[in-house]
Amino acid sequence: MNRTLGVCYYPEHWPETQWAEDAARMAKLGLTHARIGEFAWSRLEPKRGAYDFDWLKRAIDTLHRAGLKVVLGTPTATPPKWLVDEMPDMLPIGADGMVRKFGSRRHYDFSHEGYLKESKRITLALAKAFGEHPGVCAWQTDNEYDCHNTTLSYSPAARSGFKAWLQRKYQSPDALNRAWGNVFWSMEIGDFDEIELPNLTVTEANPSHVMDFRRFASDMVVRFNKAQADIIRAHSPGRDVIHNFMGRTLAFDHFDVGADLDVSSWDSYPLGFLEDRSDQGDEWKRQFARAGDPDFQAFHHDLYRATSQGRWWVMEQQPGPVNWAPHNPAPRDGMVRLWSWEAFAHGAETVSYFRWRQAPFAQEQMHAGLLRPDSTEAEGFGEAAQVASELAALDAALDALPGKADVAIVMDYPSAWAWEIQPQGREFDYFRLVFDFYRCLRQLGLSVDIIPASAPSLDGYGLVLIPGLFAWSDDLVMAIRDCDGQVLIGPRTGSKTADFAIPASLPPGLPSDILALRVNRIETLRADTPVAVTQDGGFQFWREFLEPGEDAETLLTADDGVPAVVAQGNVTYLGGWPEQALIKSVAGQLAGRAGLVMKNLPDGVRLRRHGHHVFAINYGAETFDLATLGWKGQPLLGDLMLEPSGVAVTSVADAG
Amino acid sequence: MNRTLGVCYYPEHWPETQWAEDAARMAKLGLTHARIGEFAWSRLEPKRGAYDFDWLKRAIDTLHRAGLKVVLGTPTATPPKWLVDEMPDMLPIGADGMVRKFGSRRHYDFSHEGYLKESKRITLALAKAFGEHPGVCAWQTDNEYDCHNTTLSYSPAARSGFKAWLQRKYQSPDALNRAWGNVFWSMEIGDFDEIELPNLTVTEANPSHVMDFRRFASDMVVRFNKAQADIIRAHSPGRDVIHNFMGRTLAFDHFDVGADLDVSSWDSYPLGFLEDRSDQGDEWKRQFARAGDPDFQAFHHDLYRATSQGRWWVMEQQPGPVNWAPHNPAPRDGMVRLWSWEAFAHGAETVSYFRWRQAPFAQEQMHAGLLRPDSTEAEGFGEAAQVASELAALDAALDALPGKADVAIVMDYPSAWAWEIQPQGREFDYFRLVFDFYRCLRQLGLSVDIIPASAPSLDGYGLVLIPGLFAWSDDLVMAIRDCDGQVLIGPRTGSKTADFAIPASLPPGLPSDILALRVNRIETLRADTPVAVTQDGGFQFWREFLEPGEDAETLLTADDGVPAVVAQGNVTYLGGWPEQALIKSVAGQLAGRAGLVMKNLPDGVRLRRHGHHVFAINYGAETFDLATLGWKGQPLLGDLMLEPSGVAVTSVADAG
C-alpha cells in the first residue's frame, strides 16, 4: 500500500503567480494530494449561469504538472449571495424559529427542493468540466455536513418534506397516531397536513414525533449527498467520491451517507475537539491541552474506517493552533507528526493537512497552516516533512490493511438521537457512553473496530460491546445468537421499539434463549450519588433494576442488593452506566475469557495493532518504557523509551 | 371521616377489553376513586361537533360497577389539532415573542375569548352528558394551571384583554399614569389603546405595569376556571369541583382560584420537586435524593388546605421514578407510603396515585405507575396496598379534621409577583423566604397553618408570621391589632403600596400604635457577605436600616450597630432575611412566649399534629428514637424507634 500525505489548498485566495511555486513546494515536501475548490462557488459562477471555470482548470493543471493529485470539492457548502437572494427560503431556520442568514457558510436547508436542484446543477457542471481531468483523482462532496448544527432546520420546506416522508412511512394518519401514541395528550392528527415540526412546543414534544423528524432530517442529508455522488460517478469514472465528516457529530447517520461514498474521511482537530467537545473534566483538559485527548482521534479513525467499508482518510489534519475553540493552544512539538502516524496506525490511506498557507483575512485568519501568511514555514511544516520521509522508509514494510481488531463496539446514530430526545437523566449522552467503553478498551491495550447496529458481522471478535442501543434489529439479534465471542450488552440497550415505545415484554427485549432478563425499573442519578457495585466502582447517572430469568446468572450485585451484572452463556448484561474502573473490570474479565492480550496503559500511552505490527504512541508528558509492556528489540520506528509525542512501531511478535 | 385512596387512569390508552380487569384490581387494592378523562379531547370530539362520548360512558360505567367513584376531568389542557388550526391565535406567545406551538399540552392562552368559549362548550357537553351519572363523584377542571409556565402569554389576545382590564380598573389614562408613575422616563399614555405588554422592553419595564399585567394574567386563570366550575355546578349537582394545582407554582393566585372550587388538590412529586425546584444546595439534594425534601410536601399540604377553606386532596401522588426532573431516582422503599400518610397527617381527604399503569408510549413513558407497562405490579403498588390496609385499621380512630395549628404563616401570591418583578438582590425570592420560615417552624416540631393576606383570622394562633408581604390590606392590619398571639413581621413586609410605590411614611407602614418603626434604607447582600447579628446567625441577601420609634424596643442589634429586631408589644419586626439559626432563635423565643411546645428535630424527622393525634415521619436515613422527644407507649401506628421511611402516630397526650 501507498500511504500518502496531502494538503488543503485555496488557489482562489492567492495570486495566480504564486500557484506554481506553491505546487512545487508541496511536492518537495512529500505531499501527493491537494484538495481544492470546496468553497469557491462565487468564483466559479459569479452570476447565475455565468460559469468561470478557467481559473480552476489552470489551478488543477498547475498542481497536476507538479505531480500532485487533486481532490476537487463541490462548492455547495457556500452558495453565493445571488443564489440566496433568488430563493431566500433556502436558508435554514433554527429551533428557535429564526432564519439563519447568509454571511458565513452552510446556509442552506437540506430539505429545500430548489437548493437540491441547484446543488445538482453546479455539481453536474463541474463534473462535466473536470470529471475526466487526469489531475483529478477524487471528489469531495460539499464540506462537513452538519458543521454548525446544520442538519436540523425548522423551515416550511422541512415541514413540507417531513409531511411527505411521514405519509410514505405511515400511509394513514391513524397508523401514525397509533405508532406515536398520539392519544396521549390528544395529539392525534386527522390529516398529514396537520403535522407540525417538533420545535417551540409548550413542553416536550412526543419523542416518537421527534425521532421521526430526526430520521427524516438524516435522510435529507443522505439524499443531498447521494445526488452529488451519482452525478460525479456518471461523469468522473474511476475517481473516488469522498466526504469529510467531523468529530463527535451525530445529527445524521454517517453509515447511511458513507454507503454512498467510496471513501469516508474526517477532519481531525485534536486540540480544538478536546476543548470544544470533550466530556472530560478540567484536569484532563489541562493535562492534554497541547496533545489532544488520547482516544478521541482513534475513536473516529475506527469509526470512519467502518462507514465506507474500510477505506478512509483524514481530509483535514490540524497543523498548529486553530481559531474556533474556547482556547487554542499550540500543539506540543511532535504532535502533528504523532497525529499523522496515529491515523496510519488505524488504516488511513491519506492524511491531508489543513491548510497549506494561513489566510491573513476573513473568518479563519487565526487558523495555522503549514506555511505562515508570509509563506515562511510554520511549525507544522517540518513535522509533515518528517512524516513524509518516515513514510518513504517504512511504508512498504507495513501491511496494506489494519485487519480485524480484537474487540467490536456497536455504534448507532439513531440511538444518539433517541437519548438526546429522552435522556431521562441530565448526563445521559450516547456518544459519551460509547466513548467511555472505547476509552477503557484502549487503556487495556486492545484494538477496536466500530460496527453498525444493522446487519453487522460479529465473526472473529473476541468481545463485542453493545451499550445503549435504542432498538434491536432482527439481524443483530441473530448475529448475537451466532456469535462465538463474548457479548457485553447494556445499559439501556434494547429499551425501545423502533416506534420509541417500551417493548411489551420490557427491556432489554431479547429472546430468552439469548438472555432471560427483564429491566423492571430504571432510575437516573445525580453525579454525587453513584450506586456502589464493587470495590472498584459502581454505576453513575443511570441504573436499572434487573430481574434475571431462570437461565441467567447474577455475576455482580450492587451494594443495595439489586443485581448489577447478569450473564447467560457468552452474553453479559450491565445494569447501569459503569464508572471507568467497573468497565475495565467487567470488560477486562470478558476479554480475558476470550483470550485477548491486555496491557495496563497509563493515561497518555496507547497501542494500536495494524496487521502484523503494533504502534505505540505517547500523548503524555512523560517518557514511557515500552519494555515494561514486553516490547523487545529495536522498533522499526522510534525507540523502546517512548518520549512525549513519540511514536514507535514494532512487529506483533516483538510487542509482548 | 373516611380517608380514601385513588388513582389516575386513562381508559383511552388501553384496549377496552382491559378496563374491567383494571377496575377490579383497583378496587381490590383498596382504591375508591379514579380520575379520568382530562386529556381525552381528541377522542371525545375527533372533529368539530362530532362528539363521541360513548366510550367514556362505558369507561365510567365499568369503574362504577367495580365500586369506584369517578373524578371526571375537563379536557381543556389539551385542545385538539383541528381546534388549534381553526383559530391559531389561541396559542400562547412567550415572553420572547415566539408562538408556543401545538405538539405537547397546555397550548392555549387564558385570555383568548375564542378558546374560553370552546372550553365552555366542551365542559357543557360533558357536564350535560355525565353530570348526573351516579359513578361521577367529582370533577377536575382542566389540569395543572400554569404547568410549563403557561399563565403568562404575550399575545395580541392578552394585550387586548389587558387593555380592557386596565380601562375597567383605572377609568382614565391619567389615573393609570399617576398610579404607575409613568411620568418617569416619559412612559405616559394618552389612550388605553397605547398600552403594550411589558415584554421585550429595552430595559426593565415599569414595575407597576408588570404588576398589573401579573394581576390581569392571574384573573384570566380565575375567569377560565370559574367558567367551567359554574357550568359543572349547574349540571352536576352535589359533585365536588376540584382543580389539581402544582408545587411551587406562584404565577396565579391560588386563593382566588380555590375560592371557586369545593376542593383544592395538588400533584405531589417529592423527588422531582427536590431536583427541579428546591433552593437547597447539593448536599441536601444528595441526602434526600430518594426521599424528597422533608418540608416541601408539608408546606403544600398546609397551603392547599387553605385555598378552598379546608377541603383538599392529593390528586397525583408520585408512585416511583418520574421522567421530568434533571435526575429521576427511585424512591427509597417505604417513601410512597410515607408520602401518603403525610398527606393524611395534614388533613387530606384523598390521596390519588399517578398513574395506574405506566404508559409505554409518548412523553411520559418513563414515568412509573402502580403497574408496569406489562401490568405487573410496580414497587409503588405494594406500598399503596399497605396504606389501604392501614387506613382500614386506623382511619376511624383519627379525628375528621386536623384542627387549628400552632402557628400561622401568611402566604400571598401578589407578593411573589412583586419580588419577582423587583428582587433588588439576585437571591430574593418570595417562596424561598416564606419556606425558610416554614422549615424552621417544622424543625421546632410546630404545626403550621398557611393563611391568606386578605381578611385572615389570626385568632387562636400562638404565633403569626408575615414575612415579605408586598402591601398591607386594611383587614390584615386590623387583625394584627386584634391578635392575642405573637406576630412576627418582616423583612420587606408592607414595603409597597398596592400601586407598587414606596409608602409615603416609608415601610413597614403600620400605624404607630401597632409598630412605630421606619425602614430608612435597605441593602441587598452577596451570599458571601452576610451581616452578623447574634452568635447563631445573621441576615443574608437582604438587610434593612431600622429606625424604631419611641414605643418600639430594639431586641437585637447587628454587629455594625444597626437595629436588627425591634418589638412593640406582641408585634416583632425582623430587619433582614434571617439565616436559619436566627429564624429558629427569634421565632422560637416568640413561640415560647406564646406557650407553644417545641422540639428540636433532626433534619429528616418531622412531626404533625392532627386533631388529638401527632404524626411522626422519618425522611432521614437513620432510625430515630421518638422517646427522646418524650413519646411514650406503643404508637397507634409504627414504633417509637422510627425507621427510615417510617411513620408513627400517637395521641397528643403520649407525644410529650
Added chain:
Amino acid sequence: MNRTLGVCYYPEHWPETQWAEDAARMAKLGLTHARIGEFAWSRLEPKRGAYDFDWLKRAIDTLHRAGLKVVLGTPTATPPKWLVDEMPDMLPIGADGMVRKFGSRRHYDFSHEGYLKESKRITLALAKAFGEHPGVCAWQTDNEYDCHNTTLSYSPAARSGFKAWLQRKYQSPDALNRAWGNVFWSMEIGDFDEIELPNLTVTEANPSHVMDFRRFASDMVVRFNKAQADIIRAHSPGRDVIHNFMGRTLAFDHFDVGADLDVSSWDSYPLGFLEDRSDQGDEWKRQFARAGDPDFQAFHHDLYRATSQGRWWVMEQQPGPVNWAPHNPAPRDGMVRLWSWEAFAHGAETVSYFRWRQAPFAQEQMHAGLLRPDSTEAEGFGEAAQVASELAALDAALDALPGKADVAIVMDYPSAWAWEIQPQGREFDYFRLVFDFYRCLRQLGLSVDIIPASAPSLDGYGLVLIPGLFAWSDDLVMAIRDCDGQVLIGPRTGSKTADFAIPASLPPGLPSDILALRVNRIETLRADTPVAVTQDGGFQFWREFLEPGEDAETLLTADDGVPAVVAQGNVTYLGGWPEQALIKSVAGQLAGRAGLVMKNLPDGVRLRRHGHHVFAINYGAETFDLATLGWKGQPLLGDLMLEPSGVAVTSVADAG
C-alpha cells in the same frame, strides 16, 4: 479653579409647590448645579406639536432664583409613546432579530433617519426656548448613550444606513470584497444592495464585515450627538455641551463623541459597577462590596479627562444603594465623600449626585437619593455637605488643573470591538487587558493619563503603554519614534491592518528601526495553564511566539524557551498577557529607568497627583499610615493615619 457640586433633579416628579423648598435646600447644602429635564419629553410635548414648556421654565426660574445653575437635558433618550406609534420602525432590533419595545427607555435606533429628525426638532425647540435663559449654564445631550446595549441595532434602518456607509467607504463592491477577503467562503457581493447585517449567521460572520458594522454603528452615535450639539451651540451661546457617558462602555468611540462636546461627563456608580462589570473574583468583590473597586473610578476619571481635551465632570455620583446590580449594598460610611474627592483629585470640575430625592415610584424606586422619598436626609446628604464645606476651605489651595501624569496608556475603542469580534481565547477582552495594566500602575503609586491611539502626543511621559492595540496609525508610529520615555507595547498590539487582516510582514508590524520583531505564532490558554516566565509570574490567556530581529534584545524568556519580553532601545515588547506580578515587574523596571517615583501600595490605598499636590484615599477596611510612604507633616486634608474611607491631601514635596 472653582470645583463645584451638583445634583440631578426631576421637577416633573414632584408637586410644583415643593420646587422652591427643594431649590433652597440644594443651595444651602452647597450645591451649585442642577441637571434637569432629560427624561421629560412626554411632559414637554404631550402630543405632536403641542409643546408645553411653561412648567420647565418655572422650574428653571425657581432653581435660578435659588442661585443654582441648570444643566438642561435633551429628552431624546425617552421618546414618548405617541411618537413611537407614529413610526414604530424607529425601535431598535436586537441581535436576536426581535424588536426592542417601548416601555422603558433608550428605545430608539441611532440610524433611523426619522428619529434623528425628531431628535433635532425637539432639541431645536428647547434650544430656542431656553438657550439664552440666564439660569441655564450647560446642556446634556440625551442620556447615557449605549446604556442597555443600545448602540447596535439590526433593523432595516440600520441595514440601509450601513449599505450607504459602505458605499461611501469602498465605492465599489469589488473593493469591499477585496478589503474583507470575501472570496473566503464565497461571501462576495455583486452590489451594495446585497449587504446584510452580520447577525444570525449560521456561524461567525466575516470579522471585517462585523468590524465595519461596529464602525458604522459608532458613527451613528457620533452623528446623533453632533446633530444636537450643533443645534445647541447655534442657539445657546456660551453654554457647555455635555454628555454623560457610562462605565466600561465600549460600543461606540467616546473620543469621537467627546470631540463634539465641551465637557465629557460620566455616571459613576462604584458599587453597582463592581458587582455588575468587574472581572475580579468573588473575594475581591466581597472585600470591596461597600467601597467599590479602588481603580475603576480612577480609570474612568482619567479616560473622560481625555475624551474632551481635559474638561470633565461626574454627572451622576452614586449617593447610596442603587437598584440595578445583582446585589446593591449600602456604601460604607464616608465612601460618598471619598468618591467625590477622588473625582476632584483627577481633575473633575463638577461632581453631581444622582439624585436629589429618591422617587417612590417606577423603575428606580429602590435607587437612593440625597433625600429619602419622604424628604428626610438620606445617608449621602451629610457626606455631600461635608464635601461642600471641605471644598470651601481647600479649593483655592489646589491647582486648577491636574497637569500631566507620570504614565500614559493608549485606549482605543476600535480595538475593543476587534477583540470582541475575534477574541481567539475566551478570556480575551480589551478593557480587561488595559485595565490590568492600569491597576498595576496605580498599585505602584503612579498617576496615569489615558490617551487615544490617533495622533497622541507622547511628550513628557516617563512611560507609555500600548497594550492590545488593533492597528497602528501612522501618527502613533511616528510618535513612538519621537518618544523620549519608555514605551511598552503588546501583547497583540499592531496585529491587524485596518481591514482586519494580518499584516503582510506579520505582527507587530513596526518599522525595524523601532522594533525588529516578528510574532510567528500565537496561542490562547486555559486559565489553568499559564506559561511561566519569571518567579513572579507569567503569561495567562494569550501568548506569542516571538522572533526578535538582530537589533532587538530578549530581556525575558519563558520557561519553555520562547522569548517573552524583547526590547530595542526605549521600546519594549511583551509577548503575552502578563499576570499582575509580571506587569508590575516589567512596567516597574521601565518606570524606574524613566526616573518615576514608585510606591508599593496595599490593595485598598491609592494615590493621585494633582498639580502640586498628592491625594491619598483609602478604599480598604484598615487604617493605613501614610508615613510609611514617606509622607510628612500634617496634610491639608485628613491625617497621616488614613482611616477606611479616608482622604488626605498634601503637597508633592511632603509626599515622599
